[in-house]
Amino acid sequence: MASDSPNSDRKIVVHLRATGDAPILKQAKFKISGAEKFAKVIDFLCRQLHRETLFVYVNSAFSPNPDELVNDLYENFGFDGKLVVNYACSMAWG
Amino acid sequence: MSGVAGDGTLAPSDFRVAAVAFAERWKSAVSALPPWSWIPRPTHPWLSNEVDGYLALENACLLGSSEEKSVGCCGGSEEPNCSGDDEPVDDATLVQSSRDDVHYYDFHIIYDSSYRVPVLYFRAYCGDGRTLLLNEFEGDLPADSSEALVKSKWTFITQEEHPYLNRPWYKLHPCGTSECIKLLFQSDASIRTTSGAAELYLLSWFSVVGRLVGLGIPYEMMKCENNT
Secondary structure, X not given: OOOOOHHHHOEEEEEEEEOOOOOOOOOOEEEEEOOOEHHHXXXXXXXXXXXXXXXXXXXXXXXXXXXXXXXXXXXXXXXXOEEEEEEEEOEOOX | OOOEOOOOOEOHHHHHHHHHHHHHHHHHHOOOOOOOEEEEOOOOOOOOOOOOEEEEEEEEEEEOXXXXXXXXXXXXXXXXXXXXXOOOXXXXXXXXXXXXXXXXXXXXXXXXXXXXXXXXXEEEEEOOOOEOOHHHHHHHOOHHHHHHHHHEOOOOEEEEEXXXXXXXXXXXXXXXXXXXXXXXXXXXXXXXXXXXXXXXXXXXHHHHHHHHOOOOOOHHHHOOOOOO
């Protein structure tokens, strides 16, 4: 990433949205560096909710690869200055 | 009326539209893997909800090395991307290993008339053509997907006879698919009834299901041509 554009350092506002039967986070908005991988958002969610797996997806009905950069996801799926990340519980019933 | 039903299912008449769009976008966005092909099948006039074909991606190569897993296109004519070498250098270069653990995969996306959703069937085999059992290729799957598959309410792996090929294949069971799609499409209510909804269906579905078997969807595939 040899770019000196401000994009490589910018922070992206991520808004975590509970869907289905997922618990709602007290703190649903946070900032993350655009250079981080989406995996970091997923890990954060799993830790906050004490779950090992979650179903995580962005608007436009798409579940991104954990290796994608938050910057790229924001550029393509973000709006209103933020990236909305939806999550649902994917654990088995019971 | 086309589009994705509110219950997360896909109409049989839309499956081919969705399949063609999916295959096109895959070809543009995914260079490291073979393209998907539409395999036509004859339909029977006395059966409703039948679809006249399915999508196939075959001979995808996963290296079973313990250090790194990479997915490549083996057996195809990959252009060498490093000039000046005697041999083509490729991210998915076959490595000679004492375990001979190069695994090949065939993936088929087949419409299920009962559940009214697509289903991913897959088969793993090694270089000599021998079909692999789940416990032999499980290590190829992404680390977190084995766990996700065991605990997920969306899907799990079963072994069944392939609907057309009369051989046992593995599949990701479709019972949770419509529920999963419902959530995905809720993220953007307007898209469900637009003409692009059917095309979007397989992309959305595969972004979840494909990743469980090590195939994801790069975000570029989701971009519309007229999206700025």
